[in-house]
Amino acid sequence: ENIFDRSRMAPKTPIKNEPVDLSKQKGCTPERNPITPVKLTDRPQPDPWTPTANLKILVSAASPDMRDREKKKELFRPIENSEQSDTPDSLQYDIVDDSTVDEFEKQRPSRKQKSLGLLCQKFLARYPSYPLSTEKTTISLDEVASILGVERRRIYDIVNVLESLHLVSRVAKNQYCWHGRHNLSQTLKTLQEAGELQYGELMTFFQQKEQDLEYRFGERKKETIPDTQDRPLLDFSEADCTSASANSRKDKSLRIMSQKFVMLFLVSKTKIVTLDIAAKILIEETQDTVDHSKFKTKVRRLYDIANVLTSLGLIKKVHVTEERGRKPAFKWIGPVEFPGKTDEPRGHSPTSDPLPQTQRGVCAPYQICPTGKQRFTRHASFNSAQPCEGTRRKVSSEPNSPRQERQDEYHSKMINLAAVCRQKIEEDTRNPSMASPPSLLALPGDSDFCVNPLPQTVFPVVQTDVPNLSLLNGVSSQALHPSMPAASKTENGKPTLLPSQPFLCFPSSPLFMLCSSLQENNSRDTLLTTGEVGSRSAEAQAAVPPAACQKRSSHKCMSPSAPADEEPAAKKQTVEHSDVPLSLVVPKKPFESPKAESTPGSGCTSAVHLEDFHLDLASPAAPEAADKESTKPLDSREQEKWSQNKEPDEPSAGKEHISKENANQPFLPQYLYVQPTAGLSSFNFLFSANQASGAVSLAASQLPSLSVPCVVVPSAALASFPVICSPTVTSSLSPVPDGSFTATAPMNFSVSGLASTTPIFIGTTAVVTPKVSPTPLMDPQQPAHPALHLSPVLARSCSAVKLDSPVCVGHPVTLLKLQQPSSAPLTPKSIRPARHEAFFKTPGSLGDPIAWKKNEGNQTRNASSVQRRLEISSTSPD
DNA sequence: CGATCCCGCCACATT
């Protein structure tokens, strides 16, 4: 069997080679039809020369034999393959393997031969790492399974993790589409960003702690348990985004685990993650229950994932000897930095020019679908193939939908993860219960393509237009430079963060990207240097070479004091704070604003959240507010705990401390305030600094997608008025009619290209557009529903504005031109209170998260997404 | 004996 594969595949090492193959893809490109899944019946791949068919047959015939043999006796023989095959090819084949991959000894007959890792290699060998954009390769699970001689179940294991990295996507039942590694770097980048938000602290914490102290997961959790309840909410909220359907079971899916696992690597300084730590982190909520069995299961899954990742050349197995002893671990050997796309050949210089060149070529015409759902815009085939709407719906049920969902899920997941992490962190810190709002992440996957098409996308605005712009934080930078490979956070160029300032003022900039540092901790924050902010243009960021990143990775053990090359500033900060890496020391202050705080999960912004905020502000605006909020969440006790924790941590921290110092910073601006610019005159935007309320996240690099809970406030009122949140995020969620926004729900929108001048407002429909009634339904309506109001100008300037691209697909996010004041109508007052709460409120307050989480019962699964949504919605006051 | 992880049952999801 192998032989066959190989022959086709060509070089085995998928990684290296680029587009080697040929094989079947061509057959597959039936782009035009949206998919009606032809289903297996005929494989779309008509391989002309169809080696496959033959192969299949052979394989099918052979494989069984082989297996049997192996099982029976062959354990020993190293060469089985050759024997079996007898064919000359086999030899080559074997050789090839060795040369290319070899981590495994493939020779081992028995079990090893069947290993998932090897299987995955075979699988990967069949497809080109960098397929031509034009062709689509479809993968038939059945076919592959037969060819590789394994049960389909195993293929799922592989495909699921590949899907998590966007190397493939599900097209239809039994069919997956091979994308190759083109977007891998993008995906990784996104994961990294997301991971930092979510896991940055955690990882640091774990790594440090464990080594130094033992980190007792259980204990903490228990303690925190009450708090933990909140989590669920978060999760839900996230989930919402995804389409309603399919969450349940899939939530846990290997796919997500895989992403999380990858995130851990990307976040880890050392780039080494031990299985047990990963398992602990990934277990998430449910932890309180005794895990042992759970832990075991988790570990098993991690092995599965690790095998695939290993085959992809992203990680390798290593052993970490810690105090405790020697533990199995995996080291990330994949790209560390994602300046654009690492893998991609074409890359644009990381520096300032983001988009332009590459993208276009690559991308098919960028489509903007009203629905905005498709994430994979990139694939031209997809886009083109699918008619935006009508088809889409149909499709929804079909192949497409799954995809979308998945992506959605993905997003949601990400968010969830973040939430979880936060909570954990919080727990660790012992913050009072807080629900952290889900941070958002944009998913990248597609983004690159999407972005590409938009040349102008770059936000000149920021740079040019708003020279003065005071703030930018990492986010801004990110946002601004979608394409920027940007050194990701680490670089120096980052915006500064002013802890004290509560708001960010944008003088006139039409557009804001708010992105707070969502990543609370992440390196970004660290990056931020205070001074730089305003000035630093995207360029600066761009400037940062990828190399820096590497460094980071390289020096694993840094004393806290020593800033990494990359992030000197950040580190420094961290250091200071770092004493207590996680701990936030915040003076407690009575916090008036959001009552939410009082409320269990929601309101409270935990220290963590605050951290997230770090906004980089050029101007110190309202430190006060920030302080308040920030402080408030923290309870004295919590603080204490923190302190406690800290101490132990400190020492350890030095080692692997990730730059999360951010977390430390207690004060963050709660909101970003945007002054009304000409365009916006009427509106003020507030973005909550808090994660919960409004974490803004930028899409990973390229796409500037933001998920932000936005608040639009009348300028005048601003002071008085807190905010209104856009529910958008939840769109997918049960649509909560206007009033109830899930507090947490962040809006996501990505604006791929914004003209610098044109101001864009993004809000949920409910909020903004008066007319829009809250649509109760998610999916179907969404497409239609979401009205985008783009000013013509915008439209032009930004050829592509994608809504919701990544995250919230269907949701009715409306882009409004600022000009349209109509939205204003919201009576802020009335709304305000409720929303306000909602805004702050964390989902935690809602249903009993625990219950569902815990019960693994089937029921829960089913209910999960939906219920969650409902719950959330219900909670919303309005 | 602990680390790995194959295998495939079977629940859940989708057709």
Add this chain to the structure above:
DNA sequence: AATGTGGCGGGATCG
């Protein structure tokens, strides 16, 4: 109901 997916964990194998 049939079939696709994929969670899950027993228990075999490896080291």
